[in-house]
Amino acid sequence: MNRSILRRTAVSTALAAVALLIAQDVRAENAASPDYAAIVAAPDRTDADRLTDQRRQPAKMLAFAGVKASxxxxxxxxxxxYSTELLARTVGPSGKIYAQDSADVIAQHVKDKFDTRAQKPAMKNVVHVVRNYDDPIPPDVSNLDMITFFFSYHDMTYMPVDRAVMNKKMFAALKPGGFLVIADHSAKPGDGASVGKTLHRIEESTLKQEVEAAGFKLVAEGDFLHHPEDPRNMPVFKASVPIDEFVLKYQKPQ
Known part of the structure; x- marks a missing residue:
């Protein structure tokens, strides 16, 4: 009888230990997965950014990318x-965001807008990196967890950028297992990289070929910004229908 009681006690103890480990794993996973919807809904975000949210679907984008704290x-x-701030809010004060742009683009288009945004408390963990696109990584930066390239890879096709060099530099800057997440406006089959300046689009297959040539491996594709009603023959800023956009997640092999 005593042996039977001891066996039952041992089994109960073992089951309790297993249950505790499972609960700890669940809590750890929940802690590692931010509430993306709450981040997007933060009350101190601007009305202009909320308007952009309607077409960018940022909660879905952050979840697809797998952005985590730290x-x-x-x-x-x-x-x-716009995306820099959302990334900064998601990684939190223990993380860091490097916001890259070239000196020419900043001077011509966005300096005042970025500088104004940079004053927000949410941007305290952001470092503004002013470097050419084909040499975007500061020499003291390495082992990045992720690189994001949202709706602007097509710009590289009409600027003086060596995209092959750029892609290799991004590959080298990531830690093994790190991710490159790219989203862009879709061009028609056959357009390749020829309509970047006129339509602000790029053919998905062309972008894939260029990125994969640097060593990246495609691990996921998002369909949450696909719009088959888009004929893909008009400039994205003048389109009368929602723009068809592709979202790709690449990984640097371990």
């Missing part, structure tokens, strides 16, 4: 900083 991320062609 990450270190390079945001390529940060422009006025």
């Amino acid at each position: 990450m270190t991320i390079l945001d390529m062609e940060a422009s006025a900083g």
